[in-house]
Each structure stands twice: as structure tokens, then as C-alpha cells.
Amino acid sequence: MxxxxxxxxxxxxxxxxxxxxxxxxxxxxxxxxxxxxxxxxxxxxxxxxxxxxxxxxxxxxxxxxxxxxxxxxxxxxxxxxxxxxxxxxxxSGWEPILRIVVEASLPRQPLYQALSDFSLRSRGCRIHLMEAQPAGCQAVISKQAADMVLASQVDAGVTSLPLLSTVYVPVCAPGHVLTELDEVSALDLDAQLELVLAESKETEEGWEKAEQRWVINHLHDTLSLLRRGVGFSWLPLEAVAPLLEAKILVRLPMTNQALRKRFSHLVLPHSSPPGPAASLLLTLIRQHYTKATT
Known part of the structure; x- marks a missing residue:
């Protein structure tokens, strides 16, 4: 020994x-x-x-x-x-770890800012940040498998805080056939391949009307396919803004300027009150999402 x-x-x-x-x-x-x-x-x-x-x-x-x-x-x-x-x-009751799950297509910059601030005051608390689709988020909430979930859907009786409205816009590659149109109607979209950011088992009413659609599980994969000229997709404006500015993707000019929106909710799955580390992070998240709306 x-x-x-x-x-x-x-x-x-x-x-x-x-x-x-x-x-x-x-x-x-x-x-x-x-x-x-x-x-x-x-x-x-x-x-x-x-x-x-x-x-x-x-x-x-x-x-x-x-x-x-x-x-x-x-x-x-x-x-x-x-x-x-x-x-x-x-x-003192400070949590050793916080588990956070974020819905794939929701904006994250305010969350990143909050986590950056939290890192300076974390006192050793570790962060596990994971991504999931809406169905996965709901499963995490029901199983209370995370401390915080950022989701677009919230069931009644679940403790949640509204954070931010996210605008989704239709985008495609510059050489796509849809870019040849001065205005794009819903019928024009229905005739083209749509890349839907979702899990295969999900059905999101009003979001999957194209006759042809591929269901993609990750935003990265969706963007990679779009850049290669494959289909079009409704994606968060925040996520595609740099690509639009660089002219890597094109925002389609809709006939009626239709926009789709999702609201970000911060869900606390556990029935017990959050501990001191979670409370600090919650405060920081609220501050940065509030700044993002002003």
C-alpha cells in the first residue's frame, strides 16, 4: 500500500x-x-x-x-x-451540477451570455448543456431529467417563464429555383422539397405542408444541405442572419410577408424550488433575454 x-x-x-x-x-x-x-x-x-x-x-x-x-x-x-x-x-446547498436542455431551433445567444456571466460566479458548479427537439424536450420535462429546459411548447401545470419570441423565415441557396421568383407564394413552396427541423416522430401542424419534405434532426445538418442547394427551410432568423448577410443563403420574398413564430419558454421541471446556483443562473438568463427583446 x-x-x-x-x-x-x-x-x-x-x-x-x-x-x-x-x-x-x-x-x-x-x-x-x-x-x-x-x-x-x-x-x-x-x-x-x-x-x-x-x-x-x-x-x-x-x-x-x-x-x-x-x-x-x-x-x-x-x-x-x-x-x-x-x-x-x-x-451551503450550492448545486454541484446543473443540467440544461435547449430546443434545437430556439435562439441561444442570450443563454450563452448568461452562462458566460455564470462561469465567473459558478463556485465549481458544472454545466451540462444538451440539445433536443420539441418531443425530446417534453420527455425531459415529464421525467424531470434536467434542471432547466428552453422549449417552445409548455403544458399546463408546468412552471415556466416566457422569454423571447423567435421569428422563422424561409431560406434556400442562391441557385435554388425559388430564387427566380419575384414573389413566393405558399403554393410555390408546396411544390418544393422542404427541410423540416424536427424529429421524425413529430408532427407540427402548419409547419409540414410541403408535398415533399425531409425531416432533419439537427440545425447544422439542415444548413449544410441548404448550402448545397437542397430544398428550402423555415429557420430562426437569428440562426441564418450571418449566412444571409454573407449571401450564402437567400431569404425568400413571400407574397404576403408571412412570418412564423415560436416563443421560448424557460421550464423548471422539478417541483421543488431551485437551489442557489440555479437561482443565480435563472436571474442571469432573465436579464439577458430581457435585453434581447429591447
Whole structure:
């Protein structure tokens, strides 16, 4: 069975001697006797069989081996500090992990901003961010398999917060036959292949009227096919705006300027109140989605 030849305290004293330039200076900072520091470092070096410091006059200097051990030891003591802080955090009720599920076609920039702010105050809380289609989101909500879900559909009795209205526009590649029309009607769309961003088991009334349609599970795949001239699709304006500006995709001029919309809802699947980490993230999400609407 392995037994350590050193202690965390010995490494901390070794670092203090280096950082403060000598045993006397370190002893004053640590409020310890100089002899106890000398003893700790001597025992550390003896246990390792390696000279870490050499004293010249009243100053202690690192040996080449000591320079290597200094960097490694800092990681060790920092890791121990993190463990102790984590224990304090968890003891206070702070959640160690938050699971977030986002519906594939909903806007995410405000969420990313909220997560960016949260990372600075997360206190070790880990984030699991996952994507799902509407049916998958509903399954997660019903099973209470996540802490937060951003979804377009909310059942009665589920705790939710309205966030943002998302506009969907019809787009295709520049060379598509639909771009030859000055105005595009619903009948024109019905005759063309539509790429529907959804799961195969989903039926979204009013969104799948084309005679030909492919059901695509991911936004990335939908955009990749569109860029190759395959079909057209109704997609979030936020997601396609950079591609429209770069003229990689074209927004179709609808006869009646028809727009489709979905509303983003923040759903809290659990019946119990959110913990302190979740409450902080909720506040940040609300702030950034509010900014996105103004």
C-alpha cells in the first residue's frame, strides 16, 4: 500500500520559503518559528531524497530540481484548496451540477451570455448543456431529467417563464429555383422539397405542408444541405442572419410577408424550488433575454 513521503503542509512551507525569499521571512508571514520551517523542509527533502533548496547567507535558493517540484507542488496545494472550498460550497446547498436542455431551433445567444456571466460566479458548479427537439424536450420535462429546459411548447401545470419570441423565415441557396421568383407564394413552396427541423416522430401542424419534405434532426445538418442547394427551410432568423448577410443563403420574398413564430419558454421541471446556483443562473438568463427583446 502506497504511503506518501510528504504532506501538504510541508509543500506549503516549501513554497512560502521560496515566495518570501528565506526561512526567517516565511516564518514571520506564517507566524511560525524559523526552526519549525527548517525542520519541515529538511524532512521533506529527506523523504524525497532530493535537494530542493540551498541556503546562501540568509537567503534560500531553488535548486534545478526544486524548480520542477515547485511548479508541481503549486498544482497540488491549489487542488487541495479547491477541494476544501468545494466542501464548503456543497455544505451551503450550492448545486454541484446543473443540467440544461435547449430546443434545437430556439435562439441561444442570450443563454450563452448568461452562462458566460455564470462561469465567473459558478463556485465549481458544472454545466451540462444538451440539445433536443420539441418531443425530446417534453420527455425531459415529464421525467424531470434536467434542471432547466428552453422549449417552445409548455403544458399546463408546468412552471415556466416566457422569454423571447423567435421569428422563422424561409431560406434556400442562391441557385435554388425559388430564387427566380419575384414573389413566393405558399403554393410555390408546396411544390418544393422542404427541410423540416424536427424529429421524425413529430408532427407540427402548419409547419409540414410541403408535398415533399425531409425531416432533419439537427440545425447544422439542415444548413449544410441548404448550402448545397437542397430544398428550402423555415429557420430562426437569428440562426441564418450571418449566412444571409454573407449571401450564402437567400431569404425568400413571400407574397404576403408571412412570418412564423415560436416563443421560448424557460421550464423548471422539478417541483421543488431551485437551489442557489440555479437561482443565480435563472436571474442571469432573465436579464439577458430581457435585453434581447429591447
Amino acid at each position: 502506497y504511503r506518501p513521503k510528504s504532506t501538504i503542509e510541508q509543500w506549503r512551507i516549501f513554497q512560502a520559503v521560496v515566495d518570501h525569499g528565506g526561512y526567517a521571512q516565511a516564518a514571520e508571514k506564517l507566524n511560525k518559528s524559523q526552526s519549525s520551517l527548517n525542520h519541515a523542509v529538511a524532512k521533506l527533502q529527506q523523504g524525497l531524497g532530493v535537494a530542493l533548496l540551498e541556503v546562501k547567507g540568509r537567503k534560500a535558493y531553488l535548486t534545478p530540481e526544486g524548480e520542477v517540484f515547485l511548479q508541481r507542488s503549486r498544482k497540488l496545494t491549489y487542488g487541495m484548496q479547491e477541494l476544501e472550498l468545494l466542501a464548503d460550497v456543497l455544505a
